[in-house]
Amino acid sequence: MIISIILGFLAGIVALLGLQCVKVGSSDPLVKGKIALAGALCAMVPVSWYAFKITMQFYDLFYPGTK
Secondary structure (H helix, E strand, O other), X not given: OHHHHHHHHHHHHHHHXXXXXXXOXXXXXXXXXXXXXXXXXXXXXXXXXXXXXXHHXXXXXXXXXXX
C-alpha cells in the first residue's frame, strides 16, 4: 500500500510536468501531451493495484475483516 501511495505521488508530479503552463522540460505541445499521458498511465497503476487488492480481500473466505 505504501508503494501505491508513492507511485500515485510520482504520477502527480509527472502529470504536473505535462501541463502547458509549466515551463520545465520541453515547450513543444506534443511532448507536453506525451508527458501528461505518461502521468495519467502512472496514476492508473496504483489505483488498479489497490482495487485488485480490495477485490481479492472481498472474495477471500478467510479474511477476518467486515463484509
